[in-house]
Amino acid sequence: MATGIVREVDLKALEKIFRGFEGKGESILIPLVQAIQAEYGFLPKEALVKASHHFRIPLSRFYGVVTFYAQFYLTPRGKHTIRCCRGTACHVRGAAKVIETVEQELGLKEGETSEDLSFSFETVACLGACALAPVVVLDERYYGQMNPEKVRVLVRQYKGASIQESSIGEENNGKAD
Amino acid sequence: MARQISSPIELKTYAEEVCKKKERWEMVIAVCGGTGCSAFGSYDVRSAFTKEVEKLSLSDRVLVKMTGCHGFCEKGPVTIIYPWQYTYVSIKPEDVPEVIEKTIIKKELVDRLLYRDPVTKQRIKHNNEIPFYAHQKRLVFQHNGHLDPTSIDDYISVGGYQALAKALFEMTPEQVLVEVEKSGLRGRGGAGFPTGRKWRFCRNSPGSEKYIICNGDEGDPGAFMDRSVMEGNPHSVIEGMIIGAYAIGATKGFVYVRAEYPIAVKYTRLAIEQAHQYGLLGENILGSGFSFDIEVREGAGAFVCGEETALIASIEGKRGMPRPRPPFPAVSGLWGKPTNINNVETWANVPLIINKGADWFASIGTAESKGTKTFSLVGKINNTGIVEVPLGITLREIIYDIGGGISGGRKFKAVQTGGPSGGCIPEWLLDTPVDYERLTELGSMMGSGGMIVMDEGTCMIDVARYFMKFLSEESCGKCVPCREGIDRALDILTDITEGKGRKEDISLLEELGEVLKDGSLCGLGRTAANPVLSTIKYFRNEYEAHINEKKCPAGVCKALITFSIDEEKCKSCGKCAKVCPTKAASGKKKEPYKIDKEKCIKCGLCRESCKFGAVIVS
Ligand SMILES: Cc1cc2nc3c(=O)[nH]c(=O)nc-3n(C[C@H](O)[C@H](O)[C@H](O)COP(=O)(O)O)c2cc1C
Ligand code: FES
Numbered sequence: 001m002a003t004g005i006v007r008e009v010d011l012k013a014l015e016k017i018f019r020g021f022e023g024k025g026e027s028i029l030i031p032l033v034q035a036i037q038a039e040y041g042f043l044p045k046e047a048l049v050k051a052s053h054h055f056r057i058p059l060s061r062f063y064g065v066v067t068f069y070a071q072f073y074l075t076p077r078g079k080h081t082i083r084c085c086r087g088t089a090c091h092v093r094g095a096a097k098v099i100e101t102v103e104q105e106l107g108l109k110e111g112e113t114s115e116d117l118s119f120s121f122e123t124v125a126c127l128g129a130c131a132l133a134p135v136v137v138l139d140e141r142y143y144g145q146m147n148p149e150k151v152r153v154l155v156r157q158y159k160g161a162s163i164q165e166s167s168i169g170e171e172n173n174g175k176a177d
Numbered sequence: 178m179a180r181q182i183s184s185p186i187e188l189k190t191y192a193e194e195v196c197k198k199k200e201r202w203e204m205v206i207a208v209c210g211g212t213g214c215s216a217f218g219s220y221d222v223r224s225a226f227t228k229e230v231e232k233l234s235l236s237d238r239v240l241v242k243m244t245g246c247h248g249f250c251e252k253g254p255v256t257i258i259y260p261w262q263y264t265y266v267s268i269k270p271e272d273v274p275e276v277i278e279k280t281i282i283k284k285e286l287v288d289r290l291l292y293r294d295p296v297t298k299q300r301i302k303h304n305n306e307i308p309f310y311a312h313q314k315r316l317v318f319q320h321n322g323h324l325d326p327t328s329i330d331d332y333i334s335v336g337g338y339q340a341l342a343k344a345l346f347e348m349t350p351e352q353v354l355v356e357v358e359k360s361g362l363r364g365r366g367g368a369g370f371p372t373g374r375k376w377r378f379c380r381n382s383p384g385s386e387k388y389i390i391c392n393g394d395e396g397d398p399g400a401f402m403d404r405s406v407m408e409g410n411p412h413s414v415i416e417g418m419i420i421g422a423y424a425i426g427a428t429k430g431f432v433y434v435r436a437e438y439p440i441a442v443k444y445t446r447l448a449i450e451q452a453h454q455y456g457l458l459g460e461n462i463l464g465s466g467f468s469f470d471i472e473v474r475e476g477a478g479a480f481v482c483g484e485e486t487a488l489i490a491s492i493e494g495k496r497g498m499p500r501p502r503p504p505f506p507a508v509s510g511l512w513g514k515p516t517n518i519n520n521v522e523t524w525a526n527v528p529l530i531i532n533k534g535a536d537w538f539a540s541i542g543t544a545e546s547k548g549t550k551t552f553s554l555v556g557k558i559n560n561t562g563i564v565e566v567p568l569g570i571t572l573r574e575i576i577y578d579i580g581g582g583i584s585g586g587r588k589f590k591a592v593q594t595g596g597p598s599g600g601c602i603p604e605w606l607l608d609t610p611v612d613y614e615r616l617t618e619l620g621s622m623m624g625s626g627g628m629i630v631m632d633e634g635t636c637m638i639d640v641a642r643y644f645m646k647f648l649s650e651e652s653c654g655k656c657v658p659c660r661e662g663i664d665r666a667l668d669i670l671t672d673i674t675e676g677k678g679r680k681e682d683i684s685l686l687e688e689l690g691e692v693l694k695d696g697s698l699c700g701l702g703r704t705a706a707n708p709v710l711s712t713i714k715y716f717r718n719e720y721e722a723h724i725n726e727k728k729c730p731a732g733v734c735k736a737l738i739t740f741s742i743d744e745e746k747c748k749s750c751g752k753c754a755k756v757c758p759t760k761a762a763s764g765k766k767k768e769p770y771k772i773d774k775e776k777c778i779k780c781g782l783c784r785e786s787c788k789f790g791a792v793i794v795s
Contacts (some may be wrong), residue, residue, distance in 0.1 A: 087398030
């Protein structure tokens with residue numbers, strides 16, 4: 001887990017987010033938290049505290065919700081997110097080996113983010129692209145029919161790009177398959 | 178181009194106008210934009226077509242459009258060229274200039290891009306002649322191959338919103354209800370409850386404020402039909418919901434879409450916005466005096482939120498935990514008001530029933546299960562993708578005639594239906610007709626439509642363990658039988674796969690299954706044992722081999738297998754040594770390679786990489 005490095009969070013954007021949810025009662029909680037996460041990439045504690053005060057909803061309600069759903073993150077995410085499917089269709093086509101390979105390559109366990117915030121690694125119950133099993137999604141792009149070798153190449157390509165801090169990673173987005 | 182349509186006649190006139198406008202296109206190139214095809218690069222194919230069409234100044238005669246999922250994901254990107262319906266599969270951007278030159282300009286076929294039947298070796302011109310499509314009956318998906326999901330005009334041009342006009346102006350709410358009841362439509366999201374009856378409960382519940390919900394959570398791993406409906410034809414769902422609201426007397430609707438489907442969210446939102454602009458949603462719909470509105474809510478990644486009471490809690494802004502029923506949502510649902518919740522596909526069937534009548538709908542299917550059902554056909558099968566079939570078709574027809582049988586020339590072992598609530602069905606039951614009752618009798622269930630095919634290389638204990646692991650992570654933890662029972666079952670199954678199984682484990686699992694069924698709060702726990710019980714029922718000898726002989730017949734469970742190299746078959750190519758992460762595989766040129774059992778972590782990479790089948794698992 002990335003613990004040490006928490007970037008200074010600029011909370012200015014919050015006001016604007018709040019404006020979209022005024023006067024709608026407690027059912028805004030999940031969409032509100034989703035909007036906050038869309039802005040910061042994760043849920044900074046300060047932002048939740050502010051939201052709680054602003055909308056007069058107890059902070060415990062926020063944390064109750066945030067810790068229940070898999071989509072919410074309380075710590076910063078890596079620059080790249082790699083999500084491996086462990087759904088049934090992927091499982092019977094060898095997803096476990098793909099996941100193992102990613103773990104080895106990144107030195108991360110499922111749910112972890114690298115210290116330098118370059119990668120977050122998640123496994124997902126189903127990515128809804130089951131016909132392409134096993135599926136890996138890297139930064140919103142789907143890669144189908146993966147195997148340990150292919151995923152190793154993919155991850156290394158991104159690792160290389162990430163180390164050079166160049167734009168290769170972005171440009172390769174469309175072409176890596 | 179916002180315009181308010183304020184009567185059924187105006188809608189008809191407008192539909193004619195749109196159709197006329199479409200006539201100007203001599204040819205339409207429809208590229209599939211479904212998840213499968215886009216992962217295979219269909220967006221690049223579309224851009225290539227657009228560029229080429231512009232380059233050759235064909236833009237005023239040829240339309241390039243992106244459609245929803247065509248279903249044949251295996252052969253993506255799929256592209257259909259109208260009016261001839263020539264179907265090109267696995268097409269690449271490099272192929273585009275040739276297609277334009279030959280097909281669009283010279284009206285000739287590009288043979289090599291046509292689908293080739295693996296049996297007859299014949300090239301097939303049209304999609305409806307490809308066996309994958311020929312054995313299907315596409316109603317919910319009938320427009321997926323040619324509609325632009327982001328265009329309400331496209332939907333209107335194929336008769337969209339006509340069912341709504343008919344319901345609002347030619348039928349009373351009661352008549353709509355009776356029609357849906359008579360059609361025999363049953364819920365497509367899980368348990369198969371009769372839709373008309375559910376609507377009536379909600380309609381009869383006292384209260385002036387009522388809600389309807391479209392369940393687009395689609396949490397079952399291995400299923401993506403609802404996604405394909407929402408991404409391919411979102412207006413059909415919206416139209417179904419408005420008709421339902423009219424019958425039930427609801428004022429507000431929600432579409433709950435899972436977070437993993439951003440495009441479904443986007444297209445549904447867009448469809449709602451467009452319907453608003455056209456006066457088909459909002460105040461005084463089509464000038465009928467009926468008002469209704471819809472809002473999209475995104476899920477946040479919790480499988481249990483597909484369960485109706487949990488979903489309602491989630492919309493209310495709470496942790497998505499189920500609550501005991503009764504009271505049913507029809508009596509006390511969202512914010513305590515009467516609420517009717519149906520699955521995406523259920524809603525999409527409604528306009529069809531209103532348009533063509535209950536009798537027509539009821540003529541498809543079996544005595545108790547009417548209409549068609551979509552399935553996502555995935556796993557170890559040749560033609561993976563989305564299929565829609567009349568209920569009552571046999572599993573064998575789906576798997577062999579449509580799915581083209583098992584991939585890699587391997588042997589069929591089981592098909593899993595019903596997601597984590599379902600079970601595994603063996604070979605000798607493949608002639609079972611697919612309907613709600615039959616699948617339940619077999620210890621599985623219809624579920625929302627995931628159909629995962631497994632071959633001889635799949636270990637059934639590993640599959641059962643897989644589902645327990647999934648459910649253990651997804652159980653909300655509110656009730657004890659589910660929270661603790663699933664974990665215990667997982668422990669036992671893990672032991673069995675690690676060679677620590679005991680004789681009494683099978684009966685213990687069966688007993689646990691009973692407890693889960695009787696004691697759990699919601700469907701998640703109540704059906705959780707199905708994957709375990711069905712595998713015990715049909716694959717007991719595999720359990721016994723693990724427990725008694727400490728063997729995994731499928732060669733999957735790591736603790737029970739060893740890897741070695743067949744000296745006869747080894748060609749000393751060195752591939753295994755290259756991929757081996759622990760350097761357990763090694764050797765010299767011209768000598769058979771060896772695997773050091775001490776170092777081997779049984780990852781199986783060597784077996785996958787060996788072209789000569791020289792790696793043996795025993
Ligand atoms: C654990 C669990 C998960 C469920 N997931 C879904 C789902 O993803 N989609 C769905 O439509 N129904 C799901 N259901 C069924 C719903 O509770 C509900 O029965 C259904 O949405 C009703 O719609 P229908 O009558 O049109 O099928 C789930 C049920 C349970 C117990
Ligand atoms: S099971 Fe992996 S994408 Fe659905």
